[in-house]
Amino acid sequence: MIPIPTLEQADRKTIQRFQEEKLRQFLAYLQAHSAFYQKLFTAHRIDISTVKTLEDLARLPFTTKEDLQHKNMEFRCVDAAQAADYVTTSGTSGDPVLLALTDKDLDRLAYNESLSYQCMGMAAGETVQLTTTMDRRFMAGLAYFLGARKAGMGVVRVGSGVPELQWDTIARINPQVIVCVPSFLLKMVEFAEANGIDYRRSSVKKALCIGEPIRNPDFSPNALASRIQGKWDIALFSTYASTEMGTAFTECVHGVGGHHHPELIITEFVDEDDNPIPYGEAGELVVTTLGVEGMPLLRFKTGDIVQPHYEPCACGRTTLRLGPVIGRKNQMVKYKGTTLYPPALFDLLNDMEEVENYVIEIANDEFGEDEITVKVGAKDGSEELLLKIKDRFRAKLRVSPRIIFVSIQEINCIRFPENSRKSVTLFDHRK
Ligand SMILES: [Zn+2]
The missing domain is CATH 3.40.50.12780 (ANL, N-terminal domain)
Structure with missing residues (x-):
């Protein structure tokens, strides 16, 4: 040793x-x-x-x-x-x-x-x-x-x-x-x-x-x-x-x-x-x-x-x-009175078998407030799964971001932009 x-x-x-x-x-x-x-x-x-x-x-x-x-x-x-x-x-x-x-x-x-x-x-x-x-x-x-x-x-x-x-x-x-x-x-x-x-x-x-x-x-x-x-x-x-x-x-x-x-x-x-x-x-x-x-x-x-x-x-x-x-200091999200860092969101999604892949987008809404959109790729993108994900977010992080289903392939394309050495899971569009 x-x-x-x-x-x-x-x-x-x-x-x-x-x-x-x-x-x-x-x-x-x-x-x-x-x-x-x-x-x-x-x-x-x-x-x-x-x-x-x-x-x-x-x-x-x-x-x-x-x-x-x-x-x-x-x-x-x-x-x-x-x-x-x-x-x-x-x-x-x-x-x-x-x-x-x-x-x-x-x-x-x-x-x-x-x-x-x-x-x-x-x-x-x-x-x-x-x-x-x-x-x-x-x-x-x-x-x-x-x-x-x-x-x-x-x-x-x-x-x-x-x-x-x-x-x-x-x-x-x-x-x-x-x-x-x-x-x-x-x-x-x-x-x-x-x-x-x-x-x-x-x-x-x-x-x-x-x-x-x-x-x-x-x-x-x-x-x-x-x-x-x-x-x-x-x-x-x-x-x-x-x-x-x-x-x-x-x-x-x-x-x-x-x-x-x-x-x-x-x-x-x-x-x-x-x-x-x-x-x-x-x-x-x-x-x-x-x-x-x-x-x-x-x-x-x-x-x-x-x-x-x-x-x-x-x-x-x-x-x-x-x-x-x-989390990263510049990725801190203030969402409806709660302070969040994206890794907490990743962890929650990684924990769900039904979630095949995902990306998270953060943007400013029309009032300049932080807004989170989670794009989820799943084999079964049902209403039931949507509610399950939402419940999980509310229970673990006390927030309910916007969740939309996108095809697994499309998410793969978003996650691996051209010329990127790493896969990208977070897109921060805030000003
Ligand atoms: Zn030690």
Whole structure:
């Protein structure tokens, strides 16, 4: 088994002192190499030598996604000759941002994902099957590949989709773990059942689940996880990461939130007005990257609403844990007096066997209020099912959005727009 880093088992003071030392080095690096932060420090008359503690950090301005999009090149701290790899963000909210990674950044990425495998209890010599894309300027596939190698594990890069090729690979190579979008596991089960593959006795015992939550805020399995595990008894591990952070928060075997790696990133949590949230409440995650050379970020607002947990974990790590992403800040819906985030709607629909697929549209009505339309694809789009869905919404979320039936094929077309690397479930048309 790969050992837990000493720092991640240290007391809070030791971790804080470590991060403050790294923070001072980081600010000096920005001052020397980042055109964006040089201008920012000058404009705000910031003397970085006065920023010594994590508390001092809170005096500095935030960096937003818009800053990254509009001044992308100003964030680059290295020239083309030092770039080892280029990636872009997924661009689900606006223009994709380009990042150049240096050799050291690739090492950092490898270390980061080796910690994810370590959290999952993986060991050197085991094999991981990657269903993530290695190309198309994606960071994730590369990160999981490098991390596995760093951890001494073997990798088979199958890429996304094609259940047949996934099962063929599992049969030939016997990997212990698969990295995938969790809903894809259902597709694999479906294929296995249709083709007489004994999936329950396959070599795959663990899945690293990316892109979709598998837990409720209290860490119980959500509808998607229950559906998977009802069919196939494999251990599901949630992970939360982004290209901008270059850092993942992955659960350990105790499944109580993604572990923070303090050697890689400083975390803060703020409310709607950008003030620190009271201890233990959910807020927007703000990150400061440590050890990044290519495009380091200071107080970057991720837009993700998450709940931090501070009690030490049974695995021995003392670092904070992040609960599942409750929603994205800009996707907050105020609907008839209730505040909602789309993942709660997804979860409800995922829980209904009769719902084959769906998309959710949010728009402003004629009075400027938020309006939700759920387009549902079902084999039997009956009045009875409509009432059942409506009842479920009222019971679980206390709202009753507009629900319309659309053909399953049409929804598939809407969900996979041309040139999109991911399927899209939410369309936000609000001004
Ligand atoms: Zn743990």
